[in-house]
Amino acid sequence: MTKGALAHLRVLDLSRVLAGPWAGQMLADLGAEVIKVEKPGQGDDTRAWGPPFLKDAHGRDTRESAYYLSANRGKQSLAIDFTQAEGQQLVRQLAADCDVVLENFKAGGLAKYGLDYASLRQVKPDIIYCSITGFGQDGPYAQRAGYDFLVQGMGGLMSLTGEPEGEPMKVGVALTDIFTGMYASVAVLAALSHRDRTGQGQHVDLALLDVQVAVLANQAANYLVGGMVPKRLGNAHPNIVPYQAFATSDGHVILAVGNDGQFQKFCAVAGCPEVAADTRYASNAGRVGNRDTLIPLLREVLRSRPSAVWIETLEAAGVPCGPINTLDQVFDNPQIKHRGMVAAVDHPLAGSVDLVANPIRFSETPVAYDRAPPVLGADTDVLLSRLLGLDAAAIADLRAKGVVGG
Numbered sequence: 001m002t003k004g005a006l007a008h009l010r011v012l013d014l015s016r017v018l019a020g021p022w023a024g025q026m027l028a029d030l031g032a033e034v035i036k037v038e039k040p041g042q043g044d045d046t047r048a049w050g051p052p053f054l055k056d057a058h059g060r061d062t063r064e065s066a067y068y069l070s071a072n073r074g075k076q077s078l079a080i081d082f083t084q085a086e087g088q089q090l091v092r093q094l095a096a097d098c099d100v101v102l103e104n105f106k107a108g109g110l111a112k113y114g115l116d117y118a119s120l121r122q123v124k125p126d127i128i129y130c131s132i133t134g135f136g137q138d139g140p141y142a143q144r145a146g147y148d149f150l151v152q153g154m155g156g157l158m159s160l161t162g163e164p165e166g167e168p169m170k171v172g173v174a175l176t177d178i179f180t181g182m183y184a185s186v187a188v189l190a191a192l193s194h195r196d197r198t199g200q201g202q203h204v205d206l207a208l209l210d211v212q213v214a215v216l217a218n219q220a221a222n223y224l225v226g227g228m229v230p231k232r233l234g235n236a237h238p239n240i241v242p243y244q245a246f247a248t249s250d251g252h253v254i255l256a257v258g259n260d261g262q263f264q265k266f267c268a269v270a271g272c273p274e275v276a277a278d279t280r281y282a283s284n285a286g287r288v289g290n291r292d293t294l295i296p297l298l299r300e301v302l303r304s305r306p307s308a309v310w311i312e313t314l315e316a317a318g319v320p321c322g323p324i325n326t327l328d329q330v331f332d333n334p335q336i337k338h339r340g341m342v343a344a345v346d347h348p349l350a351g352s353v354d355l356v357a358n359p360i361r362f363s364e365t366p367v368a369y370d371r372a373p374p375v376l377g378a379d380t381d382v383l384l385s386r387l388l389g390l391d392a393a394a395i396a397d398l399r400a401k402g403v404v405g406g
Contacts, residue, residue: 004031005365009192011100012037012091013075014115016044018148018174019132019208020104021071022181027100027188028074029358029367035098035383036072036374037091040079040405043376044068054350062349064373071181072373073345073355078384079377079405086403088113093388096123100188104132107142117203126201128191130184136207146208148174155212160219163234180211241287241294242266245324246302253307255298256320260284265317270301343369348378377406 009032013024021036021044028034038044050065078094081087092114095101101120103110110116117129131137134146152158152170162169187204195201213220219230222238230238235254237243242263245252257263260283267276275281275297280290287294302310307323314321323329330336343357358367384390384404398404 003365004029004368005362006030006032009033009100010098011035011102012095012098014091014101014103014105014110015132016104017046018071018177019180019184020102021046022178023130023132023184023188024075024102025071025073026181026185026358028371029360031365031368032100034075035094035379036075036077037082037094038077038079038376040081040377040402043077043079044072046071047376054347054353056349057351064347064349064375069353069355069373073369074371075374076371076379076383077374077377077406079380081403081405082113082115084401084403086398086401088115090384090388090398090403091115092120092123094383095120095127097387098124098127099192100128100130102130102132102184102188106145107131107133107135107137121201124201126195126199128188128195128201128204130188130191130204130206132180132184132206132208134208136210137205141209148177148208151176151208151212155209156216156219157212160216160230160232162232164232166232166234168232176208176212176215179215180206180208183211183214236291236295239288240284241291242298244295246299248302248307248310249305251307252324253302253310254322254324255302255314256322258320262319263287266314266319269313269317269319270298272297272301345369345372347372348375377404380404380406 006027009027011024011027011032011034013020013034013036015021015024016038024034024036036044046068047063047065049067051061052066053061054064054066054069056062080090082091103115108116111119117131120127120129133142134151135141135144149170152175153168155176157176158168158170161171184204184206187206191202191204218239222228222230235245240258242255242257245254255266257266263281264276267273275294279286281287281294311321311323325333331342341357341359343355344352345355347353353372355369357369360367381392381395384395390398395404
């Protein structure tokens with residue numbers, strides 16, 4: 001089988017929870033060898049973030065939470081206590097044989113262990129060292145702990161999410177963490193490209209708050225260019241109308257009209273061509289400016305038919321629309337099934353575990369789903385032997401001292 005595109009790289013993943021592990025999982029999916037360093041006996045915090053937990057072959061809960069499983073595919077687990085001097089030395093030796101280090105401790109938090117960028121570049125001058133924090137390595141908030149929920153609020157996303165008269169809402173997944181992990185993987189690949197040309201390593205500094213502001217996209221531009229503070233619009237769009245969810249006679253549909261031609265087609269299907277001909281609504285700019293009168297009209301029209309009828313007739317007319325699926329409906333969707341968005345991976349405790357597949361499709365270096373999220377410390381002995389040349393007696397001695405686990 002063809003090796004992954006990054007099969008020549010080795011990553012030391014000191015991160016935990018979501019943003020850092022998400023970056024590590026992405027690099028693993030692309031073929032890199034990713035070594036996840038975890039605290040003996042405890043491991044990544046998310047291992048305990050359940051239920052639900054993965055069940056073993058007898059239907060009993062294991063210690064592998066669904067949350068942990070979502071972000072750690074493709075890695076090896078090495079249990080090292082780097083609060084001990086011998087553990088620190090092991091990590092430094094491993095870093096000397098790696099291309100990338102990922103970490104998401106508080107700014108400066110690894111310096112006391114000699115595992116910060118300044119220390120590890122002494123043993124590996126061309127190392128790519130990626131730090132993920134809530135607020136970055138400098139600035140007045142640098143020493144604060146940062147969490148996705150807090151940053152969604154501080155970074156403006158919650159001011160844009162929710163009904164106009166309702167409570168500000170966070171997104172239903174830890175989107176800032178996930179975006180930060182994605183930015184981190186892109187940054188690491190860019191730094192590796194620079195290293196390959198120049199031989200120079202570097203420190204990548206990523207902050208959740210920076211990322212949250214960056215992904216405000218058109219809403220940020222609406223403020224910076226237009227000078228108006230955007231407000232919560234529920235499911236409506238600030239710049240396109242109609243582009244929101246509507247109640248039908250038996251549920252809801254999403255109507256996503258992106259241009260004037262599509263609006264004319266919608267009105268024809270809906271039996272109200274006079275609305276499309278109305279000069280107030282003929283252009284998108286007019287529809288945005290007159291949404292207060294247009295949307296009530298459309299609500300009445302859309303309540304007249306069931307969701308399935310609207311979707312069938314509008315799709316046939318080339319008007320973008322769709323359902324609001326629950327997750328059971330998502331994974332039963334024929335397109336999702338066709339695209340293989342669920343990957344069954346062999347697991348030592350459960351026999352097999354279903355994971356969400358990587359959405360990237362390569363023609364030459366496909367993602368391989370051959371390594372499940374690892375059980376805590378499962379690869380400790382093999383890695384210490386293969387990478388550091390330690391024999392069984394030396395590993396047993398470290399285990400007796402509590403330096404390593406697994």
